[in-house]
Amino acid sequence: MSSQDESSGQGGAGDAVPEQLALIRESVRKAKVPRAKPRTWRGAALAGELPVARVLVDKGVLHLDRYFDYAVPEELDADAQPGVRVRVRFGAGRGSVHGGRREGGGLISGFIVERLAGSDYGGPLAALAQVVSPERVLSPELLGLARAVADRYAGSLADVLQLAIPPRNGKAEQKPSPEPLPPPPRPEPGSWVRYGTGPAFLSALADGDAPRAVWNALPGPEWAEELARAVAATLSSGRGALVVVPDGRVAARVDAALTALLGAGRHALLTADAGPQKRYREWLAVRRGSVRAVVGTRAAMFAPVQDLGLVAIWDDGDGSHSEQHAPQPHTRDVLLLRAAHEKCGFLLGSWSCTVEAAQLVESGWALPLAADREQVRTTAPLVRTVGDGDLARDEAARAARLPTLAWQAVREGLKHGPVLVQVPRRGYVPRLACERCREPARCRHCAGPLEARDAGPLHCGWCGRDENDWHCAACGGFRLRAQIVGARRTAEELGRAFPAVPVRTSGRDQVLDTVPAAPALVVSTPGAEPVAEGGYAAALLLDGWAMLGRPDLRAGEEALRRWVGASALVRPQAAGGTVVVVAEPTLRPVQALVRWDPTGHAVRELAERAELGFPPVSRMAAVSGRFGAVEEFLRTAQLPPDAEVLGPVPLPVTDAGRPRRPGGPPPGEQWERALIRVPPGSGAALAAALKSAQAARLAKSGRGEGETVWIRVDPPDIG
Structure with a gap:
């Protein structure tokens, strides 16, 4: 693990860490x-x-x-x-x-x-x-962090503090917090021995050091206990620890693991499900120093843990880590700021691996924490594929919409336990790809995704240029295809295929936390998969093209993350665990799943983005608003000399009755968006220029002049 020292910001992930330290120093100067x-x-x-x-x-x-x-x-x-x-x-x-x-x-x-x-x-x-x-709720450390976050995301300090400090509750303030407990004993490594440098990482935390690691967790349920041991090792050194997870279900698992390992009273659980009074009472216990460890969801990234020794994030690719309220910070970036500012340890863990995590390792800012290939093969399930060619030749697939291989895997799995069926949620929009080799169709100017709305001419979704002479750069093909949209295989259809088996569903309307070990079909949308007692006997990942075909830079990375997350709940291959993914076997994300190599996939994606100038190698901001307002804003903004403006291009019109997305047009209105890209080292200058221009525009808007626009720095979706 990489120890934190006075020069930890130098040589960080791209320009991220040096810019973060510069923002903190600037906030002190101001x-x-x-x-x-x-x-x-x-x-x-x-x-x-x-x-x-x-x-x-x-x-x-x-x-x-x-x-x-x-x-x-x-x-x-x-x-x-x-x-x-x-x-x-x-x-x-x-x-x-x-x-x-x-x-x-x-x-x-x-x-x-x-x-x-x-x-x-x-x-x-x-x-x-x-x-x-x-009650002193705003500490100097929290103020410095909030200012750095506001400057990084071109936002206001007041908006950040609204995210960081929960609303006051008088009853919670009147109740005294418990006395702090003495540090717990140094924990044993436990299942960390499965990772080559795992015990050394825990030892460094217990010794008071500040190791930094990107942890590629092995499949299975042990990850929660492993996170708890990292927290316990930090507490044993007399310091505090903070763990941020995507949702309340995951937080409950880490909470249970910490309680089992350390007992009650050692940590606080900060989630929205707790209610305002209980959550504020727990937050006050942390602020007063009564509790030194925190487990929580996104808002907990600002938790005022005293003498912080470790910040950890689980599954940083989950969209829940991206705040939807201004200035829309990401948990990973806020924790990177805290690690740099408070010189504490940093742990980014996931079954999969994002490109940002791969960049942290490649830059040397963090070291990899992973098991060897033999251990991975022992723990992971067997993964098999069904491609388009197999579906075309499969009579059963055409008749029952269930490939023969998948049907056999489900039938065999139901003999030994529950079977998970992952179905892409509705609303996935396809992108265009080469009909011959399935390579995504990209703009020759900016490498953005090509689109053809309403059977119109081909054009770029980023810079708006028309493309009249497209051909595939990979195979030379000239024909395009649109990928399959959504999933038509419902729980009712599976129930007809397996009439004697109970069918359970988990999705937006009702999300299950766990299911028993008895044979059953569990149909779930991505991210809502319940944990099965003893693990699933098999898993079926349907309609892979629905996720791979999204018009998003992260389509392949996100599809692999969803697949790995579902497959990690399946029993190991030695125990009969099998996963069948319905997607073209030759595609990179599918091959990465078969080999169980999400880190290798992220490293290759990072190399491609570096070549094309995509985030996170570059920094990017999105500016959206009504027609004319965006162009006027760009004319007045003093952008860095090396900034490249892509667009503006029209945004899709939101259907009436659907909620408005942050920074998106109101239902029925036509907006446009421009993307601004800068190379490494210019991210802070870009944010400062956008913030200054927006402040001037808002001042005019208050006098009835001009029209506001929306700004988002580091947008998660630039497709």
């Missing part, structure tokens, strides 16, 4: 402002010492992303400490970027950032209206 002599307010008695409070108002707009100074009345002196929530007067008529409104204005919430002896504002200061609670 806080240093000249201070004038203290002022009084209308002759009222002010605090004798440090009579000025610098306040961050809860106003999440970019042109107000700064601090404001307020006078501290004598009666609020004791409670008005840095980190507490306050109410202040705020409105038009401010005389300075740091001066609070002198009189009038509405009450607005905020946080005291620091207490000062004076202010650089030239006029009388407005006084704090109220200290909401003496």
Whole structure:
């Protein structure tokens, strides 16, 4: 594992870690402002010492992303400490970027950032209206992290703090937190011995070091206990640990593993399912130092763990790790910021492997933590494939829509236990590919996906250029095909094929957590697969083209991640575990599944993206809005000299009645989007330029001039 030192940011994943450290240093620089002599307010008695409070108002707009100074009345002196929530007067008529409104204005919430002896504002200061609670919820460490996240994602500090600090609950604050427990004993390696450097990783954490690793977990249920042992090793060194997982079901498994290993009271569980009062009570226990370990979902990435020794994320490719509220940070990037800022250990674990994880290893910022091939073969199930050619020749497949090989695997598996059937959810949109070799059709200018909406001419979905003379760069073919959309094989159809077997479904309407070991067909959409007691006897992955054919840069990576996640729930090959995937066997993601080599797939994807200038090797931002607004925004933005603008191109119209996606057009409206790409090292400059341009535009919009646009830095979907 790679130890963290003073130069840990150098040589990080692309330009990610150096930029993160630069953002943190810049946030410290911004806080240093000249201070004038203290002022009084209308002759009222002010605090004798440090009579000025610098306040961050809860106003999440970019042109107000700064601090404001307020006078501290004598009666609020004791409670008005840095980190507490306050109410202040705020409105038009401010005389300075740091001066609070002198009189009038509405009450607005905020946080005291620091207490000062004076202010650089030239006029009388407005006084704090109220200290909401003496509880110090905003620590200097959390403030620095929030500022760095806001700068990285071209957002406002107030928006980040809304994500980081849960709403106040008075009853939770009144209840005292338990006394902190002494550090637990050093744990045994347990199943970490299956990985060559696993015991050394735990030992480094227990010794107080800061190892950094990308962990390719073996299939099976042991991963939760292995995460718990990493947390226990960190706690044994007297430090804190933070684990962020995709959803509440996964959090419950890690919670159970930690309780079994360490007992109750050692960690906090932060999930939305807990309810506001319980969640805030748990968060306060962490903030007060009563609890040193946290397991939670996305919002827990900001949990104020004291003396942090380890940050860990499980399954970083899951879309749940991408925040949908402004400024839309990703859990992985926030934890990278924390690892760099607080010089703590870092663990990225998954059954699969994202391109971002492969980049961390390739850059040397983190070291791989994986088992040898013999151990992988012992643990993984047998994977078999059914391609398009097999389906065409298979009479059973044409008649019953179930290939003979798949039908045999299901029949055999049902003799020994439950069988999982993964069905792609509705709504997967196909991309175009070469009819001969299935290579995705890409633009010759920017390598974006080619589209042909409503049987119209071929054009690029990124830069908008028409393509009138396309041919496949891989095989020279000239004919295109659209991939299969969605899944028509339902639980009812499987029930007719196997009438004596119970059929259970797990999906958007109802997600099952576990299923018994008895024979049954379990039909699930990707990500909703329940855990079977003792593992599934077999798994059937249907309609692979529905996932592989999405118009998304991550289509292959995401399909493999979904397949590996389902296959990891199947028993090992030695115990009869079999997986049948219905997809073209020659495709790279399918071959990676057969070999159980997601890391190799991610490494090859990373090399291709480096050649084409795709993220994460480059940094990218998406700007969307109504026609004309995007082009006007791009004209006013002072983009870096090496920035490349792709588009703008029209966005698909959202059907009426469907929810609006963040940054997407309202139902029925036609918007356009442009992509801005910069090489490594220019990501911070791009975010700063977009933030400055958006702040100026929002200021005009407030005066009835101009029209706002949406900005998303590092969009997860650029297809």
